[in-house]
Amino acid sequence: MELKTPLYDCHVKAEGKIVPFAGYLLPVQYKSGVIAEHMAVRKAAGLFDVSHMGELVIKGKDAFNNIQMLVTNDCSRMKDGQVKYSPMCNEEGGVVDDVLIYRINGEEYLIVVNASNRHKDVEWMKAHLFGEAELLDLSDEMALIALQGPLSAIILGKLTDSDLLPVKYYTFKDNIDLSGINCMISKTGYTGEAGYEICCKNEDAVKLWEMLLDAGSDEGLIPCGLGARDTLRLEAGMPLYGHEMNDLISPIEAGLGFAVKLNKENFIGKKGIIDRGTPTRTRVGIKITGRGIAREDCPVFIGDKEIGKTTSGTHSPFLGYPIAMALVDVDVSSIGTVLEVDVRGRKIAAEIVKLPFYIHE
């Protein structure tokens, strides 16, 4: 039985098309449709219910040491109020999950994890905790709302003193009063656009959602579903767990080497990643130049030779042509490489292009 987020009734009321996703009933789109929702985020602003995401806290004297062991990125220079992205690996160097780490203070970190991995993550972290540290799973008590798009700051500024909002990308502010609701607000997102992710208690979620939509109505803010979330993150070249990475794919192969610090003293999966040696496959961006849309798991060919498989793909609403990401042989992964993608038995012309597909000016 799927769970409902605290905003479920709002989605139904707004004529969201509800689908099961990662154990939750969530809207894939509202009545405006995926393309209009996507473009609202690129041109104005969109509001997403991402309450299905998991919120875990590690606290205690050894919280920092535990974080350092659990994730591949280096959190040693993080300051209070900073956010860091990192894969979390298994011993073999495959990806358990990719997470956002919020440093509340040196002895307390919030970790935002993928909904589909939440229970696996909790088990994994608990099994590896050491010293004076405890893990709390706050996922069932917290709602998370993403306000994304170039007009996000203007909209949020109507509900609080703008000076209180986080300014730099990947920072956050705790205990912000948004018209009476206590929120934690980070300048983060999964769209390739400026924006915020706002965390509040479940019981405040409906009021906050309605307040935000109301505040943004003049700016063109509309609610956006999972469909637009996926097309936006794909254009932004952002990987999605279960597609671009999984328990068997290393973060290096997934193109996340920037978040793997092999010079860090130790972390789970360091040996596994080193033992794998130089990766033989890598993540690339693909522009479909022929007719058709490659989705995940389509074989990619150069001539008769299969060089890999797509991991995600869609029609890009902003660019107006189909795009995909793929894991392919490193030897044939340079920008401009011409290839073909097998879409349901039909080979479609494509080429490797630079990631991300879209960068906000």
Next chain:
Amino acid sequence: MSKEFLFAKSHEWVQFLDDTRARIGISDYAQSELGDLVFISLPEEGDEVAVGETFADVESVKAVSNVYSPVTGIVKAINENLLDQPELVNSDAMDAWFIEVENISDRGDLLSEEEYKKLIAE
């Protein structure tokens, strides 16, 4: 053309032009369920289509779906406008025909507009 529309349970419509010729498209319900269409692949003129067999793909941003032929016959014409403007199906599904079929030798179970409306209301 004021001929009536008939519907397959798989959400295609057929409009017979005479006993052996018909145009085929997808229903308004189908387009609204699919959402924004971004790509349509069509057969070629002269191809055979058969009752219950796929003759086209429609892709929305999120997913691909097959379109099944409600009749058996030969493709006489395709609506090339849809290749460049798949969104025409979203704006007027009953006007946006996919293919015209001739030499029709068989037809599947087809519902009247009223019967079809009952089906989708269920």
